[in-house]
């Protein structure tokens with residue numbers, strides 16, 4: 129990449145955001161724009177991060193992970209088949225402007241729902257798919273075990289994240305001092321911790337746990353027990369396109385509802401024989417509901433058969449990293465996940 | 472040479488006349504077509520503006536600069552003027568701007584010094600030196616700046632941590648930065664500085680009019696006494712807690728960015744200086760040599776004044792490139808103007824305003840550099856014209 133390349137790139141991200149709506153860019157969508165554009169293009173453009181378990185390319189460059197599976201589910205909801213999604217990595221700094229400028233149809237990159245993003249930045253959010261909190265990953269050699277001991281520390285933060293703001297709040301609240309090193313590039317962010325340029329880095333704990341896997345010596349670091357914030361991670365889209373928002377909403381709900389009913393990729397075919405009218409409507413055995421909405425009758429059936437219900441998606445991608453369900457369990461198990469009724 | 476001298480004399484007048492006639496000839500043939508085109512462009516701009524405003528309104532973003540007065544709830548790692556989370560966006564952007572100016576200014580000065588030295592060294596006629604300079608220039612010019620920047624930051628970060636950092640006489644070299652002792656004033660700087668100035672003034676007078684010897688030594692001893700007595704001391708950096716504190720520090724990010732800019736652009740300047748010097752006809756040197764001037768004097772009095780006419784305008788554009796490329800800072804985490812504006816746009820949604828501020832700042836910066844360099848250029852160019 130040439131030097132003026134990166135200048136243009138960062139300039140472009142800003143200008144891209146600046147020219148939203150100018151000319152023919154999908155821009156601030158009105159209802160239906162996004163879906164029309166997707167159908168015409170034949171593929172959904174999704175912005176993602178790079179964290180093992182959540183989104184990471186495997187050795188063949190094929191994307192895998194928790195959020196990736198939601199991209200696949202969307203492909204099925206829109207096209208009736210898997211695989212019509214294009215995942216592109218985008219830094220926390222660049223992805224919101226890029227979404228606003230129409231480079232993406234949706235971000236499945238661990239974006240936190242905040243009131244500022246909803247009102248001032250012009251984004252809408254689908255249902256929260258992962259309840260997270262901001263963590264701090266410290267080098268063991270500084271001998272710190274709680275966040276309260278970090279007075280005077282140098283802490284790496286990633287620019288454009290909620291973490292950049294939360295950490296400042298945290299130190300203002302505790303009356304302690306810290307020096308941030310604010311880095312956009314994800315690998316530079318990690319390198320700053322590994323080299324000891326910073327004592328600690330702060331990000332969503334989901335991100336830190338994933339990134340810990342990639343460090344050369346994971347044992348040299350500890351994730352402090354405190355969570356500095358609430359980070360409800362949800363799909364993000366441009367404000368103004370209600371239709372696209374509802375497609376995203378109900379695609380996520382389908383995976384949650386299926387888990388509540390105990391419908392899995394393995395047993396979904398048996399459920400086709402269910403006597404429960406709600407399940408019949410859900411799986412399209414009774415096509416009346418889906419037809420009235422304009423969906424293909426078997427859209428939810430195909431999603432469950434292909435990517436599975438919420439629990440399956442979670443366990444396939446996150447359990448290997450040691451994640452417990454915790455808040456991210458369905459409400460009937462004491463978690464926070466709750467789907468409105470399919471009727 | 473002759474030709475340019477003639478036109479230079481009448482430059483101002485003929486330039487004006489040419490400007491008017493150009494306007495007339497551009498306007499003349501079909502005035503209404505011209506008006507129509509202008510109206511069309513204005514209409515297109517207006518439409519674009521309306522479109523943007525409508526889009527912003529739909530997104531719930533209200534345009535304007537009111538956000539500048541609101542609280543910026545992020546912290547900035549390096550600030551020359553005091554800043555803490557909760558201060559205004561205006562102040563945050565000011566911090567970013569100063570950081571950009573700081574690195575760009577230091578970069579221009581050091582790149583010019585190093586570049587000139589290299590350019591001159593390469594022409595000293597020592598084959599080994601010439602070769603080395605060539606290799607430096609070729610390697611540096613053909614490696615992307617971003618790559619060089621990553622190299623320098625990796626190097627800076629891999630210095631030992633604060634606890635293992637080598638230090639000598641209060642100078643620390645660590646991955647947290649380079650720390651040097653710095654003077655601090657317990658009771659302010661005004662009085663001690665004024666007193667010291669007085670001492671030196673007196674010393675100057677004594678030496679000049681009284682012809683006394685050793686006055687300078689005396690003056691130094693006296694001012695050291697004054698400084699010590701008025702509570703000025705050296706703040707020597709030391710290890711406290713996780714970090715080295717005290718003294719003056721240069722962050723690894725600043726150091727890496729500065730080094731990358733200086734190294735990269737000194738190569739460009741070395742080439743310009745070389746070309747400038749070679750543009751002075753060999754005969755002039757020979758003539759100067761025949762007059763018995765030393766090599767240093769030949770360079771200083773004959774070659775450089777003429778070479779500068781080639782060097783200065785080209786160097787101006789190198790300086791502008793350097794200032795622009797300082798925005799690579801974002802990649803390694805130096806809080807320059809662009810990086811602060813990115814965060815501002817990201818937290819306020821006022822991306823258009825952020826772009827305008829960025830564009831405005833760089834235009835002003837570039838125009839000032841160009842203005843200063845052109846003034847200088849006029850001086851080196853004119854002097855030659857008048858002498859002859």
Ligand SMILES: N[C@@H](CCC(=O)N[C@@H](CS)C(=O)NCC(=O)O)C(=O)O
Nearest residue numbers: 177178220238239240289290314335
């Ligand atoms: N939730 C925070 C932070 C989001 C975030 O940074 N997510 C990580 C992944 S969980 C990311 O995108 N990292 C960039 C990358 O991995 O390339 C926000 O919305 O601001």
